[in-house]
Amino acid sequence: MDKQMLRDTSRRISPYIHNTPIFTSHLLDDMTGAKLFFKCENFQKMGAFKMRGAVNAVLQLTKEERERGVVTHSSGNFAQALSLAAKNLDVPAYIVMPNNAPKVKKDAVVGYGGIITACEPNINAREEAAAKIVAKKGATFVHPSNDLNVILGNATVGMELLNAHPNLDMIVAPVGGGGLIAGTALSSHVFGKNCKVIGGEPLVADDAYRSLESGQIETNYSTNTVADGLRTQLGDINFPIIQQYVDHIIRVEEVEIIQAMKLLWERLKIVIEPSSAVAFAAVLKNKDYFKDKRVGIILSGGNVDLETIRFS
Amino acid sequence: MDKQMLRDTSRRISPYIHNTPIFTSHLLDDMTGAKLFFKCENFQKMGAFKMRGAVNAVLQLTKEERERGVVTHSSGNFAQALSLAAKNLDVPAYIVMPNNAPKVKKDAVVGYGGIITACEPNINAREEAAAKIVAKKGATFVHPSNDLNVILGNATVGMELLNAHPNLDMIVAPVGGGGLIAGTALSSHVFGKNCKVIGGEPLVADDAYRSLESGQIETNYSTNTVADGLRTQLGDINFPIIQQYVDHIIRVEEVEIIQAMKLLWERLKIVIEPSSAVAFAAVLKNKDYFKDKRVGIILSGGNVDLETIRFS
Known part of the structure; x- marks a missing residue:
């Protein structure tokens, strides 16, 4: 992993993504005692x-592979990201979704041109359905987080953050399937100046925290977190990267996630999804650790069902 | 009113305000058939x-006037704006607020250094309380919307929009007390190239619409709108400007305001207050009129009590 590889990735995907703005807030700085830089994904x-990882994965396909299409299983943002990335490049995208996925999520995938295959809502059924499409269509399977091209695409978030603010002391990212924090760890290792990478993870879905403790991939006992993007499991490609380059993981409770999300909505005037608030919640929970530090915080996304949000 | 006067205003207030970003959205363009430029106040x-008008008003005071302070009556954003503007310049700010104002709003004013005087919740009591402070402290009264310095400060919103996009066909702004749309009308007249200014107003508080119809200032029969920033009345300073330079006003229903706000939260991923959604609601309601036009839309603010927001 070197600078050139990440720069090539950034150059490759740049026509299809935004270099997103970085927000700051005196009030949130005062509240935490740190100097915060919010990367607004x-x-x-x-x-x-x-979108970054999905675009990078699709762009790496050969002409023949592009014709045969891509397939993934996801009920969340990656389903939409792969659909849109593939549509931009005129590639068919087959999306395996559980048959109980909310209509709004299915509509979003269809809106971006994805072709949905419904399956039973369990991981075996998902994997089987995806494997069938690979066999039948010759499509290339792209995992939402445990895929090196996806991780490299995700690494451009931290790269942009460090390009804009080279002297960050640390970057905090949410941890779900591990694809974002692994990418962030790579970019921080390559472009940072002793910039630590720290994860924020829901306590009720803390497979990554426990995996770092035990030294092997642990599974979630439950996934009952409001941070719906973080219910997924670490994988064998991103875990070694996380082991090597992530400093530590801070676990946060559900109420802390909601409070952090409310603060960001109120103070930054932006809509972020609960998963995005987990990194900031980790900072709020450990103010002493972050005091007087320059801290990048990755706000991972803003796709939230407003009809289900309640702050009171 | 000439270019230099507005440019001087902009230069004067620029150390104390943000030149706010302008957002665009392919999806909202497709939905309306127009090319939209959202000015994110x-x-x-x-x-x-x-904040713009408040800063401009405070900066126009003499040294002696600054020492004696400023006073206004407001339970909304102007109370906070004048408090902060005055604090920045080390000027005392006396804020008359109704005794039933929500605690969160009083706390915000105190947080910005404002000195609150409580009064009965009616316009006579407000004006009396303000007059007493003027008499006792020698403070300068600054009206939230019916004040030329405030209007000139507000005009910098449209000026920035037209600096960035000189060929706008029209700008749509919400209409409450008339201070924003009057300022927008001035900047559009001076800097636009036949750029029309159009107002969006809640149907249930449509004093400005009826005033333009009748040619004299009309009063609101009710102010029971979710757009709490627009419950106020036109004044004798801003009305003549509105008469001369505003093309027309589009009235929208409460449900249209909520729907427009939800769309903006979902698609732009930003938190705006209901008053801000009124201008966009006007565009959604009159798509044919705005079709194929380049339309600036002023999103006036983002101070919303999240605990009271319900989209379902």
Whole structure:
């Protein structure tokens, strides 16, 4: 992994993504005692950083592979990201979604041109359905987080943050499937000046925290978190990167996630999804650790169902 | 009114305000058939365009006047704006607020250094309380919307929009007390190239619409609108400007305001207050009129009580 590889990735995907703005807030700085730089991936195309990895994965396909299409299983942002990335490049996108996925999410995938295959809502059924499409169509499977091209695409978030603010002491990112924090760890390792990478993870879905403790991939006992983008599991490609380059992971409770989200909506005047608030919640929970530091915080996305949000 | 006067205003207030970003959205363009440019005053200091007029008013005071302070009556954004503007310049700010104003609003004023005087919740009591402070402290009264310095400060919103996009066909602004749309009308007249200014107003508080019809200042029969920043009345300073330079006013219903606000939160991923959504609601309601036009839309502020917001 070197600078050139990440720069090539950034150059490759740049026509299809936004270099998203970085927000600051005196009030939130005063509240935490740190100097905070919020990287606003809620303003990314289709509303989340996932677009970066999806675009990079599709761009790496050969002409023949592009004709045969891509397939993934996701009910979240990656389903939409791969659909839009593929549409931009005239590639068919087959999306395996559980048959109980909300209509609004299915509509979004269809809106971006994805072709949905419904399956039973469990991981075996998902993987089987995806494998069938690979076999039948010759499509290339792209995992939402455990895929090196996806991780490299995601790494451009941290790269842009460090380009704009080279002297960050640390970057905090939410941890779900591990694809964002692994990418952030790579970019921080390559472009940072002793810039630590720290994860924020929901306590009720803390597979990454426990995996770092035990040294092997642990599974989630539950995934009952409001941070719906973080219910997924680490994988064997991103875990070694996380082990090597992530300093530590801070676990936060559900109420802390909601409070952090409310603060960001109120003070930054931006709509972010609960998963995005987890990194900031980790900073709020450990103010002493971040005191007087220059801290990048990755706000991963803004796709939230407003009809289900309640702050009171 | 000439270019130099507005440029001087802009230069004067620029150290104290943000030149706020302008957002665009392919999806909202497709939905309306227009090319839309959203001026995001929700990202303005203290969260609303009101900061511009307040700063301009305070900066126009003599040294002696600054020592004696400023006074206004407002329960909304202008109370906070004048408090912060005055604080920045080390000027005392006396804020008359109704005794039933929400605690969160009083706290915000105190947070910005304003000195609150409580009064009965009616316009006579407000004006009396303000007059007493003027008499006792020698403070200068600054009206939230019916004040030329405030209107000139507000005019910098449209000026920035036209600096960035000189060929706008029209600018749409919400209409409450008339201070924003009067300022917008001035900047459009001076800097636009046949750029029309159009107002959006809640149907249930349509004093400005009826005033333009009748040719004299009409009063609101009710002010029961979700757009709490637009419950106020036109004044004798801004009305003549509105008469001369505003093309027309489009009235929107409450449900249209909420729907427009939801669309903006979902698609632009920004938090705006209901008053801000009124201008966009006017465009959504009259798509044929705006079709194929380049339309600036002023999103006036982002101060919303999240605990009271319900989209379902």
